[in-house]
Amino acid sequence: MSSNAKIVLRKKSNREGLYPLAIRITKNRRSTYQYLGHYIELEDWDEKNIRVKKSNSNYKNLNSLLSLKLSEVNKALITLQSEKKDASANQIKKVIYSSANKSTFFELAEEHLDELESSEKLNRLSTDKAWVSFIVKFNKSKQLSFQEIDERFLKKLMLNLKTKHSLSETSIMNILVLIRLLFNRAIKQKIVNRELYPFGTDKIRIKFPETTKVGLNINEIRRIESLNNLSPIELHTRNVWLYSFNFAGMRVSDILRTKWSDFYDGRLHYRMHKNSKLLSLKIPEKVLKILDQYKDDKRSEDDFVFPELKKANLDNAKDVYNKRKTATKKFNNNLKSISKKAKINKKITMHIARHSFGNIAGDSIHPLMLQKLYRHSDLKTTLNYQANFIHKEADDALDSVINF
Known part of the structure; x- marks a missing residue:
């Protein structure tokens, strides 16, 4: 597919409320922008004729500059095409402006x-x-x-x-x-x-x-599980948090994208949103009990398990992102009241479910297996992460010196 260039006014203003002029280079419907270093009022831009209006005191010089720059880019595009060099929009831009x-x-x-x-x-x-x-x-x-x-x-x-x-x-x-x-x-x-x-x-x-990662212990998680004085929204938050914990600290973005069709053969099969990795995990008995609470709202196998993304426009990444961000904020606020009711002094957030799994796992699970459960790309990441929760050897060493 051929590439093209066009002068545009980017709709992102600077601190003075002025908008930048740029050349948009498009290839295979993917675009990149080269900013020209000049800003104008939104009202000074003629979208139809692609030029600066006379209302701008410097319109003549700016329009001459735009014509010159666009001509330079088009000449470079023709040269690339004549040389049969296939390249992405960003690569084309690098070639054009490499000497600028x-x-x-x-x-x-x-x-x-x-x-x-x-x-x-x-x-x-x-x-x-x-x-x-x-x-x-x-x-x-x-x-x-x-x-x-x-x-x-x-x-x-x-x-x-x-x-x-x-x-x-x-x-x-x-x-x-x-x-x-x-x-x-x-x-x-x-x-x-x-x-x-x-x-x-x-x-x-x-x-x-160095950062300190603090997770809950078994006793604290049991206290959360046994709470019976939760409001409906706190109960939902607890379900989502425990769902995360029981799936080795599954991230919120993956939890909210979980569909009923992801469960089959007694396992959860899903692709991580962060790095597109495929994962298959056994469904713990505790998760089955959580899922039972949402079956009445199930409309089809392709329906989301949890309600936060059911009304999202899935073709609009910003809408999905905003709804996930809002949901995470609400979950974290609800976890504050849940922690008070459970008489837990540690700060609890959705991400603490991941830390809690690591804390309880300690050094009892082989790092290679933890790497798989955490979905880490590099074993070193797993070792560094788990080092926050392994204390037994250091504790034993301390005791061997001071207990005399």
Whole structure:
């Protein structure tokens, strides 16, 4: 399928309420955008004729620039086509702009966010969009070249994030990871020289702090299971939480997507939303009792087990994401009242179901089996995760010294 380019006004305003002009490059119905570094009022854009209106004082120069840039891109597209080079929209863009060296940090950030949105990675999109906004606030402008992002810039940014915004060390490291990702992309596109790379052993190091993972113990889970004074919404929340725990800490996004058709031959068969891995697990007796409570609402085998996504537009990833996000927030709020009724002092969230499984598993299950149950891609991830819950050897070592 042939590729094409078009001048567009992106409907994402900056802090001043102005909208960016860009060239949209499309191939096989997938698009990427090259921002031109100019912003105008929404009312100044002629959508029909694809040009800046006379109401903008600089319309002549802007329209001349748009024509020139579009012509350059179209010439490059014709050259690629004549050379029979098949490439994606992003690859075409890299070829066209590889020698331009004009893209700014925030232009590549917008490109990154657009790609996340196009691939429907909405959870990552929401997080990275927030990280970008912190960098914009620090820089006080969207004009930032990669050459300006040196060690001094990053150290000042880290201090600003800690003192002015009170971000945790983990959040600050995540922002640096995003900057590093975009810097590497800029190097590949020859926007900046590798010699200016500000990360490394003797430069800015990205090191995440150790985190404490706290899970419930068997006695605490039994207290939750035995509660008989729950409201209907608390009862539903408990069911979802216990469903997660009994399936080795199944994630909320997978729980809410569970359909009746996923259960057959005494097993749950599902594909993980996070990494598309297929998994098959035996249905525990406790889960069968939970499922019995929802059978009266079953409309067909393709119906969702739990109600949160039943009214979602499944063709609209944003609608599904928003309903899942809202449901998770409600679950976590309900778990606060459930923990009080169960007289548990630990913080309980949906994700704590996963930690609780790990806590009870301890070192009694082989790491390779835990890797399968956790659906981790790398055994090292499982070992690092489970290290939070293995204490027996350290406790025995301590006792061997002090018990005299």
